[in-house]
Amino acid sequence: MPSVLATWNTLSRLPRGPRLFSFAFARSAPYFATVRPRFTVIEPNRAELVVPKRRRVHNHLGTVHAIALCNGLEAAMGALAEATVPADKRWIPKGMTVAYTAKATSDVTCIAETDAAQWTSSALPEEGGDLPVRVRGVRDDGEVVVEGEIRLWVTPRR
Known part of the structure; x- marks a missing residue:
């Protein structure tokens, strides 16, 4: 099975390739599809995607719902982890701590980052x-x- 990074590197060079990658990635964990992530960057130690502001992810205020934002953050983290984890290691999410600092009144770019030394x-x-x-x-x-x-x-x- 091709790696996430190899697949991204191949598809992102093609017209509509990033959209195709994003669709396929979202199908790998169905709850990612609820936010329709649009990946823009995947590289070791960094991943970015856009969660479009649309009615389906609105809260009662008409802004992007907090849990939709968390889904976007987790999708970005998952792509980063798959692009970065050494071949002799595996990973699983253990916990998430977030603070909501402003209203999400537009599309939101979700960014996940690590330092190479951490791995x-x-x-x-x-x-x-x-x-x-x-x-x-x-x-x-x-x-x-x-x-x-x-x-x-x-x-x-193992």
Whole structure:
């Protein structure tokens, strides 16, 4: 099975390739499809996608719902993790902590980031350990609407 990064690198060069990748990625975990993510960047230690502001993800205020934002952040984190995890390791989300800092009144770009040093053998204990992924969502005008951390549990692949 091709890796997420290899598939992105192939498809993102094609016309409508990023849209095709985004559709396929969202089908891998059906709840991602609820926010219709549009990936714009996938590389080791960084992933970005856009959650479009549309009625289906609105809350009672007409802004993008907090849980839709969390779905977008988790999708970005998942793409980052798949593009970055060493071949001898595996990962699973362990927890998420977020703060909602402003109303999501436009499309929201969800960004997940790590540092290369976090994925090294010296940073991860032999039996497994926590790896924090920084996440944030940014409105079209540059205002951060949600920020936080998703903790991964990274263990040796058996």
